[in-house]
Amino acid sequence: MEINRALSVDQILNKKFIELELPDEWAASLGEPEASGIWIIWGNPANGKSRFSMMLAKCLAQMGRVAYNSLEEGARKSFQNNVKACRMHEVKKNFIVLNREPVEALRERLSKKQAPRFVFIDSLQYTELTKKQYIALKEEFTNVLFIFISHAEGKEPKGALASFIRYDADIKIRVEGYRAFPASRMGGGEPYTIWPEAAAKYWAEIK
Template sequence: MTIKRAYSVDQILSKKFIDIKFEDEWLATFGEPEASGVWLIWGQSGSGKSRFCMQLAKELTKYGKVAYNSLEEGARKTMQKNIRECRMHEVKKKFIVLNREPIEHLKIRLKKKQAPRFVFIDSFQYTGLTRNQYIKLKEEFPDVLFIFISHAEGKEPQGNTAKFVRYDSDIKIRIEGYKAFPTSRYGGGEPYIIWKEGARDYWAGITAT
């Protein structure tokens, strides 16, 4: 058995990372995270989750190529509507939609030259990944940022494996009432408003009850 070498304190402190230099509201929400690792987004249907993911995907095109693997929805009219409303044609050179691409096929894509740096996978439940398969995927592609989108069970991700991914993620984002509530290891922490009018009406209703 080969034991991995240990790092000294000086080696750790001098190590360089590729960061996402977010600005404005994105910086307030996420801080300056690494451009690799795992994020998890979850929320109930109709909460603004799909719109937020597309807004985030558009922002990430400033920092590299983005792939959105729509395992659940596929290239359907609802996806077209979301793409149109978020004006994704403005970033079409750096954004692609994968139509229900199996994880094994995605791995082949990620090994090619000029592969996407940021990969959305919607939804985690549709991947069928076990805990060990998830770990193997992220370890196989240490320079990729995987952003998994999960179904919700109450205010938690649905299923034990998704809950494991939540604890393992660098950034965890719960969506409710057209707001994104982040927990980030890189700073930030401010809620992100996905849709002002929808958020105003939803939270006004919560306050009134």
Template sequence: MKQRAIPISQLSKQRFRGLEFEGPWADALGQPEITGAWLIWGNSGNGKTRFALQLAKYMCRFGRVAYNSLEEGASLSFQRAVDAVDFTPVSRRMIVLDKEPVHELIARLKRQKSPDIIIIDSVQYTGLKYQDYISLRDTFRRKLFILVSHADGKLPEGRVAKSIRYDAMVKVWVEGYVAYPVSRYGGGQPYVIWEEGSQQFYQNTEQQ
């Protein structure tokens, strides 16, 4: 049975490895760990999938990445989104899962040399209840789950996604091709996903 009670003196001596993020990624997200969960949310057409894919490519520096495209699957639109990011340099460390159900994903993650970082797009297509999410996170404590969610206004859509937002170590609101992070690991600076798209979005907003 895993020891739950840890003396405070022992905790202070434990060494936790933060990922050595650099540049805009460090400015946005700080020095995170491969554990727990993050949440990315935004309205349609604002760049959340593009951001998730850019993040997936960057995370390939630190481990094996699986992107479970539950919403789009292996489709022309998703292919174009992937091609825009260009995964060629990291293709050996990245796999795409074509609408893989959560129970099959769990079986995959129990295998040796399974992905370290799992991106699930999107929460609304998982069928998970909040307790299912907690169980998934706690079963694989040495893995990082990055969940993508639809938005309802400026909040994640649905009770489950809203609850995940409170639990997540990193929370990222995406609007107008800019990611606005709140991270327990530092950072906190906006991250521009697509400069041209961002400029056009905010020009249109000012004209309204």
């Protein structure tokens, strides 16, 4: 078996990374992350997860091409409503919707020139990926930022693969009561309010 060459301390310290230049309100939540890697978003239905994901897609579309693979919902009216509500026409040059595109077709897309820099996969449970296939996808496209959207079971991502990705991800975002609660290796950490009025009502009622 071929052994990878070890890196020196100087090589590690001098290594340059491409970082996302996030607006202040996003940086407060997500910190200063790399423009590639793995993020995961999870939450129960009707808590703002889809809206938050689309808002994040709009933010990233101002920095590069975004592909939103709607595996679960597809190009249905509810998805259209989310696109309208987030005013995605403002970033339409950098935003494409993949209508239930299988992972193998997505891999082919990402292998082409001018492939998307940011890929949302909604939802993880509809990919039918194994742990081995997930690792292979991540290692094949090291210049892509994959953002997996997952079902939840209580306050945790649902399923063994979602749980594994949560631990593997650079940024983990739990959505509840129209607020996103991020945990990032790159700073940030402030909750992000998705819908102020609904969030205020939700959190007041459960106190």
